[in-house]
Amino acid sequence: MRIINLEQSKKKQKVSKLNTFTIDVENGLNLKNKAISSKYFYDDTGSKIFQKITKHPDYYLTRNEIEVLNKIKFKLPTLLKLKEIDIIELGPGDGSKSKIIINGFLKCNYIVNYYPIDISKKALELLNKTIKESNRLKINGIVSEYFEGLRYVKTISQNRQLVLFLGSNIGNFERSESIKFMKKIYNNISNNSYVFAGFDLKKDIRKLNKAYNDSSKLTKKFNLNLLKRINNELQGNFNLKTFIHYGKYNPLLGAMESFLISTEKQQIHLKKLNKSFKFKLFEPIHLEYSFKFSIEDIEKIAFKTGFSIIDNYMNKDKGYLNSLWKK
């Protein structure tokens, strides 16, 4: 696999990833309701912890989606009726799910050009161990933000495209943002290309709470790692022992939300910025939305972005749905 690091080339142009991170952390900690984007979870340690989360029995999402992928892995290549395809994946993580889809296409005699796009270089390194190139599978990994990567692939892609957006990653966006996001995908792929996205469906809140507050406390570690990352990269002095992880379902939003909550009134300092930030007693930092979907929500997003839904595929307990859309 070749890895193209668009983040590094930005660094050369002095618009470094660290700068974006620095600006976003500063802005986020200055908000009335403090918030930092979940995309910053994925430094090297974060990506490794997430890989463990996906294998944890409480985190049903990965298991449920893998069930769907195994069910439809030969259906997709047959439905698309092509010989060669460019599979572009947004946020593949370690590639365990991607491998199932790609193998389905290869077994159906396709030539596959695979473009995994991930903000985390570590994720692509893990993926490199999961999926191996062959004479019918070429892999070009891209370290970048989703759309920077997609725009790059657009300049080199020569075949019909299938964009994978798995793991219910779309749930990290607020409702209106998810429509804008899918519209952007629509605008950056060629006509008659496809999107195959995973959606975690609305379900028993006890199951949700268990998944996002796993018994091995991996999610807690994953969330706290963001403070560690700030300490490392921005020379901060967050004391991780003074923050607790809090994950809860917001039924009005239809989303799981993750927070870190300061158990003390305190002030933290980021030396790199030469700035301090005050925390009131029990003040939260909002870190993540994981919106949950109804079938109507999914149809609405597809309709509003101009895609046609080709088919929906659910796992056995009907808690997870993958949807195939066409431009």
Ligand SMILES: C[S@@+](CC[C@H](N)C(=O)[O-])C[C@H]1O[C@@H](n2cnc3c(N)ncnc32)[C@H](O)[C@@H]1O
């Ligand atoms: C929740 S994980 C899902 C991984 C995999 N798709 C799965 O279903 O298990 C999200 C992945 O997307 C990547 N990611 C998150 N935000 C991103 C962004 N804005 N641009 C590019 N990659 C991003 C992370 O590094 C991580 O590998």
